[in-house]
Amino acid sequence: NKPLYIQKAAQLVTLQGSSDAPLRKEEMEQLQIIEDGSVWIEDGLIQSVDTDAEIQKRYASRLNEAEIVNARGKLVTPGLVDPHTHIVFAGSRESEFELRLKGATYMEIMNAGGGIHSTTSATRNASHEQLYEESWKRLDQFLRHGVTTVEAKSGYGLSMEHEIKQLEVAQQLNRDHTIDIVSTFMGAHAVPADYKERPDDFVDEVIQKMLPEVARRELAEFNDVFCERGVFTPDQSRRILEAGKKWGLLPKIHADEIEPYRGAELAAEVGAVSADHLLRASDVGIQAMADQGVVAVLLPGTAFFLMAEMANGRKMVDTGVPVALSTDCNPGSSPTVSLPFIMNLGCLKMGMTPAEVLTATTINAAHAIRRGHEIGSLEKGKKADLVIFDVPNYMGLQYSYGSNHTQTVIKNGRVVYR
Numbered sequence: 001n002k003p004l005y006i007q008k009a010a011q012l013v014t015l016q017g018s019s020d021a022p023l024r025k026e027e028m029e030q031l032q033i034i035e036d037g038s039v040w041i042e043d044g045l046i047q048s049v050d051t052d053a054e055i056q057k058r059y060a061s062r063l064n065e066a067e068i069v070n071a072r073g074k075l076v077t078p079g080l081v082d083p084h085t086h087i088v089f090a091g092s093r094e095s096e097f098e099l100r101l102k103g104a105t106y107m108e109i110m111n112a113g114g115g116i117h118s119t120t121s122a123t124r125n126a127s128h129e130q131l132y133e134e135s136w137k138r139l140d141q142f143l144r145h146g147v148t149t150v151e152a153k154s155g156y157g158l159s160m161e162h163e164i165k166q167l168e169v170a171q172q173l174n175r176d177h178t179i180d181i182v183s184t185f186m187g188a189h190a191v192p193a194d195y196k197e198r199p200d201d202f203v204d205e206v207i208q209k210m211l212p213e214v215a216r217r218e219l220a221e222f223n224d225v226f227c228e229r230g231v232f233t234p235d236q237s238r239r240i241l242e243a244g245k246k247w248g249l250l251p252k253i254h255a256d257e258i259e260p261y262r263g264a265e266l267a268a269e270v271g272a273v274s275a276d277h278l279l280r281a282s283d284v285g286i287q288a289m290a291d292q293g294v295v296a297v298l299l300p301g302t303a304f305f306l307m308a309e310m311a312n313g314r315k316m317v318d319t320g321v322p323v324a325l326s327t328d329c330n331p332g333s334s335p336t337v338s339l340p341f342i343m344n345l346g347c348l349k350m351g352m353t354p355a356e357v358l359t360a361t362t363i364n365a366a367h368a369i370r371r372g373h374e375i376g377s378l379e380k381g382k383k384a385d386l387v388i389f390d391v392p393n394y395m396g397l398q399y400s401y402g403s404n405h406t407q408t409v410i411k412n413g414r415v416v417y418r
């Protein structure tokens with residue numbers, strides 16, 4: 001295999017020195033940019049990141065061996081990482097979108113048997129092959145937007161059989177598709193209709209049956225729960241997250257999305273890797289997350305699509321919470337694959353800067369799924385996942401908003417899209 005030589009980017013965003021812990025506060029603006037920067041790649045890994053002059057010197061005897069990708073005038077960044085998606089599902093929910101535009105709320109639709117329940121029916125009825133194909137298309141679209149790794153949650157099965165089916169589809173997609181997938185079990189995404197009158201029995205089912213089986217089959221690394229009034233209470237959520245820890249599944253939580261519900265506090269208490277959404281998180285909860293180093297995964301596409309007030313990203317960064325951003329790609333509250341658009345919202349609706357949102361979708365996103373040592377920055381020894389954007393500097397990604405500037409995507413040292 002030929003070496004790959006990414007040559008002379010106008011700006012090469014390296015984020016070097018960030019592999020051990022997510023970046024916080026002012027660190028989130030320190031992109032460690034190299035002008036006229038080049039990258040030498042071999043065996044799928046980054047070998048050297050430096051100015052082009054240095055790379056030319058260092059590899060002088062081997063320049064004619066390499067496949068050269070010209071990045072002059074462009075921005076090069078680490079491959080984008082999406083740390084929160086629900087991409088394995090069947091069907092779509094356009095009619096609920098129209099109902100919401102006419103005044104119905106997300107929770108009203110869910111409580112009337114729609115919402116997550118309607119996608120659960122469609123997903124239960126779909127075969128493994130059908131789910132695989134529908135999800136494959138979404139992964140292709142993610143790749144075209146510069147995303148090289150995604151997290152994917154189950155939670156549209158809500159029974160042993162169908163949760164396992166969803167996780168097996170994600171596992172097979174991880175093997176077959178260019179994008180890497182990190183799996184999360186989310187059996188506690190909603191209380192299924194047949195348990196409506198006895199939700200604690202469903203919690204027991206998740207704890208006693210599903211978690212052990214998912215762990216035994218090594219189908220997930222994380223365990224997530226939708227902690228929200230009318231879905232799972234903080235007590236039920238704590239039980240589920242603590243039980244997962246015993247099986248080696250690290251906790252994540254959908255917290256304080258619709259109402260303040262002490263979700264951020266619970267995340268800190270159980271030592272969650274991340275707490276996600278946080279639109280209505282309390283100041284005490286935000287401080288507790290900062291103290292415990294819980295990553296805030298903010299999902300401004302969801303607030304946008306639900307026409308709700310955004311999470312206070314600015315305040316979280318200033319408080320010292322490590323912040324990541326994600327699409328939340330799902331058929332109900334955020335049907336998008338455009339992580340670049342999410343970055344636009346981070347700037348324009350959450351008060352974050354262009355440098356902060358880039359940190360939030362690369363190294364901090366990698367830390368939110370425990371991949372900070374492998375991806376998320378451009379450093380010797382890391383996976384060679386990179387994106388060339390057709391903008392002259394990192395601010396251009398946000399300034400010229402709403403379009404897809406992705407020009408070339410490199411995954412594991414190979415050009416996979418251009």
Ligand code: NIG
Binds near residue numbers: 116119257302330334
């Ligand atoms: O992250 N909040 C809960 N779960 C998803 C939405 C799932 C759905 O509506 O299908 C979310 O927003």
Ligand code: FE
Binds near residue numbers: 084085086254328
């Ligand atoms: Fe979600």
